[in-house]
Amino acid sequence: MKSRPTIIDVAERAGVSKSTVSRVVADDGQGVSDRARERVEKAIEELGYVPNAVASSMRTARTNTIMLAIPDITNPYWPEVARGVQDVMDEEGYSVVFANSDWNTHRERKYLEMVRRNRLDGLLINPVGVSNDELKALAVPTVVLGLQQGITDFDIVGSNSYTASKTALDHLVSLGHRRIGLIWGQRQGRVKGPRLSAYTDFLRDAGIEQDENLIVSMPFSLAGGVEGMGRLLELERRPTAVYCDNDIIAIGALQAANNAGLRVPEDISVTGVDDIFAASTTTPPLTTVSKPKYDLGRQASRFLLEHIDQGTPDAPRTLLLSCQLRVRGSTAPPG
Amino acid sequence: MKSRPTIIDVAERAGVSKSTVSRVVADDGQGVSDRARERVEKAIEELGYVPNAVASSMRTARTNTIMLAIPDITNPYWPEVARGVQDVMDEEGYSVVFANSDWNTHRERKYLEMVRRNRLDGLLINPVGVSNDELKALAVPTVVLGLQQGITDFDIVGSNSYTASKTALDHLVSLGHRRIGLIWGQRQGRVKGPRLSAYTDFLRDAGIEQDENLIVSMPFSLAGGVEGMGRLLELERRPTAVYCDNDIIAIGALQAANNAGLRVPEDISVTGVDDIFAASTTTPPLTTVSKPKYDLGRQASRFLLEHIDQGTPDAPRTLLLSCQLRVRGSTAPPG
DNA sequence: TTGTAAGCGTTATCAT
DNA sequence: ATGATAACGCTTACAA
Numbered sequence: 001m002k003s004r005p006t007i008i009d010v011a012e013r014a015g016v017s018k019s020t021v022s023r024v025v026a027d028d029g030q031g032v033s034d035r036a037r038e039r040v041e042k043a044i045e046e047l048g049y050v051p052n053a054v055a056s057s058m059r060t061a062r063t064n065t066i067m068l069a070i071p072d073i074t075n076p077y078w079p080e081v082a083r084g085v086q087d088v089m090d091e092e093g094y095s096v097v098f099a100n101s102d103w104n105t106h107r108e109r110k111y112l113e114m115v116r117r118n119r120l121d122g123l124l125i126n127p128v129g130v131s132n133d134e135l136k137a138l139a140v141p142t143v144v145l146g147l148q149q150g151i152t153d154f155d156i157v158g159s160n161s162y163t164a165s166k167t168a169l170d171h172l173v174s175l176g177h178r179r180i181g182l183i184w185g186q187r188q189g190r191v192k193g194p195r196l197s198a199y200t201d202f203l204r205d206a207g208i209e210q211d212e213n214l215i216v217s218m219p220f221s222l223a224g225g226v227e228g229m230g231r232l233l234e235l236e237r238r239p240t241a242v243y244c245d246n247d248i249i250a251i252g253a254l255q256a257a258n259n260a261g262l263r264v265p266e267d268i269s270v271t272g273v274d275d276i277f278a279a280s281t282t283t284p285p286l287t288t289v290s291k292p293k294y295d296l297g298r299q300a301s302r303f304l305l306e307h308i309d310q311g312t313p314d315a316p317r318t319l320l321l322s323c324q325l326r327v328r329g330s331t332a333p334p335g
Numbered sequence: 336m337k338s339r340p341t342i343i344d345v346a347e348r349a350g351v352s353k354s355t356v357s358r359v360v361a362d363d364g365q366g367v368s369d370r371a372r373e374r375v376e377k378a379i380e381e382l383g384y385v386p387n388a389v390a391s392s393m394r395t396a397r398t399n400t401i402m403l404a405i406p407d408i409t410n411p412y413w414p415e416v417a418r419g420v421q422d423v424m425d426e427e428g429y430s431v432v433f434a435n436s437d438w439n440t441h442r443e444r445k446y447l448e449m450v451r452r453n454r455l456d457g458l459l460i461n462p463v464g465v466s467n468d469e470l471k472a473l474a475v476p477t478v479v480l481g482l483q484q485g486i487t488d489f490d491i492v493g494s495n496s497y498t499a500s501k502t503a504l505d506h507l508v509s510l511g512h513r514r515i516g517l518i519w520g521q522r523q524g525r526v527k528g529p530r531l532s533a534y535t536d537f538l539r540d541a542g543i544e545q546d547e548n549l550i551v552s553m554p555f556s557l558a559g560g561v562e563g564m565g566r567l568l569e570l571e572r573r574p575t576a577v578y579c580d581n582d583i584i585a586i587g588a589l590q591a592a593n594n595a596g597l598r599v600p601e602d603i604s605v606t607g608v609d610d611i612f613a614a615s616t617t618t619p620p621l622t623t624v625s626k627p628k629y630d631l632g633r634q635a636s637r638f639l640l641e642h643i644d645q646g647t648p649d650a651p652r653t654l655l656l657s658c659q660l661r662v663r664g665s666t667a668p669p670g
Numbered sequence: 671t672t673g674t675a676a677g678c679g680t681t682a683t684c685a686t
Numbered sequence: 687a688t689g690a691t692a693a694c695g696c697t698t699a700c701a702a
Binding site: 351352353354355358366367369371390392393394395396655 | 671672673677678679680685
Binding site: 341343353354357358359361386387389390391392393394395642 | 694695696697698
C-alpha cells in the first residue's frame with residue numbers, strides 16, 4: 001500500500017527536476033521545453049499523480065477556499081444565494097465551506113476562528129452578531145451579505161428592499177387600498193429595517209393616515225404570521241391589505257385569514273417579500289417582492305474575488321440589487 | 336505589517352521549545368508541566384497565536400474537512416440533509432465543503448478530483464453519474480446518500496421508501512380508494528424505483544386490478560406534476576386518488592386538479608413524498624410521506640466519521656431510515 | 671518533562 | 687530552459 005506519488009516521483013520518472021515538474025503543473029506558460037513537458041505529462045499520467053493542494057497552500061499561503069457563513073441553509077431564502085456563490089467560486093477554482101450560525105453569535109465567532117486556523121482566503125457572511133470590528137480584526141478579505149447596521153468597513157451586497165417595499169405598497173395603493181397593515185419581522189435588535197421606514201415614508205408621501213395599531217412585530221415564522229394576522233383581524237377597523245416582512249410570515253398570514261373565514265384576495269390582500277419557492281404554491285399564490293437571491297450570491301462572490309486578487313479596496317462599496325414585484329393571486333382591489 | 340505569529344514565536348516568548356508548544360496546543364493531556372503549560376498559554380494569548388491548520392495537515396495527512404456532493408442545494412429536499420451533516424461535522428471539528436453536481440456527471444467527476452487534490456478526509460455523496468468503481472478508485476472514506484443501483488462497496492444511508500410508499504398506498508386504500516394513479520418521477524436511468532415496485536406489489540397484495548394507464552412517468556418538477564395529472568384526468572375512468580413520487584410533483588398535480596375545476600380532496604386525493612416545506616403550505620396541505628432528511632444527514636455523517644477514524648469496515652452497510660406518513664388535507668374517502 | 675531534528679510536498683529564488 | 691536548495695509551520699520519534 002504505497003502512498004500517493006509526489007512531485008518527486010514524477011520528476012524521477014520523467015528524468016527531470018522537481019522544479020520542472022512544478023512548472024508544467026503550474027502551466028503558467030513558463031519556460032519549459034516541449035520535450036520536457038511531454039515527458040513530465042507522460043509520467044504524471046502513468047503514475048496517476050495528483051498535486052497536493054495542502055503542500056501547495058503551505059508555500060503559497062493561499063488555500064483557494066472561502067467560507068460562506070449564513071444563519072441557516074434550511075431557511076428557504078438561503079439555498080439560492082448559496083447556489084450563486086457556489087457557481088462563481090466553482091468557476092474560479094475555489095472550494096466553499098459552509099457554516100450555519102443559527103443566529104448564534106457564539107457559533108459565528110467559532111466560524112471566524114475556523115477561517116483563521118484554516119487560512120481560508122475569504123469570507124462571505126451574513127452577520128448575526130459579530131461586529132464590524134471583529135470582522136476587521138479577522139484581517140481576511142470579507143464581503144457582507146445583506147444590509148447591516150454598523151458595518152462600515154466592508155463591501156456589502158444586498159437588495160434594495162426600501163425601494164422594493166415601496167413598489168409593493170404602491171401596488172396595494174394603486175389597487176385602491178388605504179388601510180394597509182404591516183406585519184414586521186423582528187430582527188435581533190439590529191437593523192430597524194428599511195422596510196419599516198419604507199412603510200412609514202410611503203404612507204406619509206401617499207397622504208395616508210398612519211395608525212400605530214396597523215403595525216405588529218412578529219418573529220420570522222409561520223406562527224409569527226398567523227399570530228400577526230390574528231392581531232390585525234381583531235382590530236375594530238381591519239386593514240384591507242397586509243404587507244408582510246417576508247414570505248414565511250405572509251404564508252402564515254394567509255393561513256390565518258383562511259382560518260378566520262376570509263377569502264384572499266377578495267376580503268383581504270396579502271403580500272410578502274423574498275419569493276421563496278413556497279410563495280408560488282399557496283392558494284392563492286402569493287404576490288411578493290422577489291429578491292435577486294442567486295445574483296446576490298454571484299455578485300458578492302465577485303467582489304470577494306476582487307478583494308482576494310487585488311487586495312481590499314480603499315473605500316467599501318454597497319451594492320444594492322433591485323427587487324422585482326411579482327403580482328400573483330393574493331392581491332386585488334379592496335372588496 | 337508582520338505576518339501571523341507561528342509556533343516558534345510562541346516558543347520563544349514562552350522560553351520553551353516548539354515541541355512543548357505543540358504539546359499544549361494539541362492538548363492530549365501529554366506530559367507537559369503545569370509551569371510550562373501556563374507560560375505557553377500566556378504567550379499564545381499575548382501573541383494572538385492561531386495554529387496553522389494547513390501546516391498541521393501537511394504533517395498529519397488529515398485536513399479535518401469533508402465534501403458533501405449533492406445534485407442541487409436549491410432543491411428543497413437537500414438543505415435539511417445538509418444541515419444534518421453540517422451539525423455533526425461541526426461538533427466533531429470538521430469543515431464541510433459543498434458541491435452541487437447539477438445532475439452532471441462531468442461536474443461530479445471534477446468534485447472527486449477536488450477531493451483528491453485537497454486531500455479531503457471523506458466524501459458524502461448522492462451520486463448522479465459516477466460509478467461504484469470510480470468511487471472506489473478515489474480511495475477516500477465515502478458514504479453514499481440515498482439508495483442507488485450499482486453501489487456495492489460503500490455504506491449507504493437512505494430512507495425506506497418502499498415501506499413508506501406502501502404506508503401511503505395503504506392510507507389511500509383504507510380510505511376506500513381502489514383506482515389509484517401513480518405519477519412516477521424519471522430518474523436518469525438509474526434506480527427503477529422502490530416506489531414503483533411498492534406500487535405494483537401493494538396493489539397486487541391488496542387484490543386491486545392493475546391498469547397501465549394509471550401509471551405516468553414525468554420529470555421531477557412542478558410542470559411534470561401538472562402534466563402528469565393532466566394525463567390522468569384525460570382518462571375515461573379517472574383515478575380517485577393519485578400517488579406522486581415526490582412533493583414537487585404532487586404540488587403540480589394539486590394545481591392541475593384545481594385548474595381542472597376539481598376539489599381536493601373531495602373529488603380526488605393526492606399524496607406526495609419528502610415533506611418539503613411547501614408541502615405544508617398548499618391548500619389543502621399535502622398528505623405526504625415525510626423523509627427523515629435531517630437524520631439522514633446526521634447518520635451518514637456518523638458513518639463517515641467511523642470510516643475516517645477506524646478505517647473502512649469489511650462489509651458495507653445499508654441503513655434505511657423509516658419514513659413517516661403525514662396525513663394532512665389532501666386525502667379523503669373517494670367522493 | 672523537555673528539546674533536537676527530521677520530515678511532510680510544494681513553490682520560489684538563484685545559479686547555471 | 688533547467689536544477690539545487692531554501693523555506694513554509696507544524697508533528698513526532700528519539701534523545702537527554
